[in-house]
Amino acid sequence: MERIVHGVKVKGLQVDPETRCEHYAADVDIIAIKFACCDTYYPCRECHDALRDHDAKTWKPAEFGEKAVLCGHCGRELTIEEYLRSDSRCPECHAPFNPRCSFHYHSYFDVPSEA
Template sequence: MIRGQLVDSCGRCEHYASELDIVANLCLTCGEYWACYRCHESAGHQFGRVPRTSGLLAVQCGMCGHSMTYEAYSAGSCASCGAGFNPGCALHADIYFS
């Protein structure tokens, strides 16, 4: 389940709602997938970043629900359904990943 101020069932939120904004990021602190870091601010704790090389399922595709590692997510699209991800999300990578 994707948490946040969602505007649709694919994980788009009030802050990021383009056609390609369909990923949710895992917070290691609470163990929940969040639509974005701004939505996560309501959680009351800092976002627990996932180490890039951990092999953890750090990202979830909002189109099909497939969970993937940072490495798989970095390919730019979902390996399960083929949905493309927003390339601009790379600008926020340090918020979600260490």
Template sequence: MALANGGPGCEHYRRGCLLKAPCCGKFYVCRLCHDSKEDHQMNRFKVKQVQCANCKSIQQAQQHCEGCSSMFGEYYCNICHLFDKDKKQYHCETCGICRIGPKEDFFHCSKCNLCLALSLQGNHKCIENVSRQNCPICLEDIHTSRVGACVLPCGHLLHRTCYEAMSKAGYQCPLCKHSIFDMTRYWQQLDDEIVQTPMPTEYQNMMAEILCNDCSARSLVQYHIVAMKCKSCESYNTVQVGGCKMAVEQQ
């Protein structure tokens, strides 16, 4: 048993017992430790027995040791067989797993099929079963991950750590290319840059068709090498979808 945050457990959880893996019969501190060592995954819901880290007795999964009365975890869920220090956890019946709370700060969105902060209730774009998709950055599971999820304005999810890394290098959702920040100030800077960067004479009457990643509108706008603004929402998060043509056809 390694030390974790000053107590017994592993790098993932603080707990005073080991789980008997129902798949291979081996004892591990947690399913994550098991999965990193074995060529298969542990089903946490099928765990039946644990071994006390103090007196080594093997017994049915429960919060306290029946031999020495030591506590296996400040928090214990008899469905997920999750033992850990108290983080205001709660078991969400609809998610099917335990979440870090407190419970009163979250609600379960039935369409997205996951628990979200109350601040997002009626204030987010729903995507059906969005948490059942892997994170598009690291390609790891989001729904059961110990890493919190970040909900983008477009409704897609990223691991918070992936979001923080991505936001340092870009401003678009990796799935739909929608802007993930309020880009108003940056668009104003592009307005100024375009004014200060006139196109060569032969391109000044050139038009291009663009598609806006933010509002999905198509526009025919004056071609510019710096950026081209959507006529509908005035976003510069656009992509050229057609060839260039002269604004006025030559006679």
């Protein structure tokens, strides 16, 4: 239910050393997102919803300067703004992130959903 990844506590279901979980386990699924509602890192919305008793809240644009995305490969905490501009790569270690995560941005960040 909980794993320390690069010194950061990540909660979720079957979290591996690079933040993959039982819902998203591809090689490129290596980020965890700190949820605005509970200030806790989870690999995905499904893990949050399975382990918490409250509704998830999205980060508002005024909060996009907050460090809320963890690279599971190197441990860099990115601001939301850095992550959204990252072109699906960690700006520190250049590990690839799953580009399909953009389809779920609206679940975490107050941005328009992509089709």
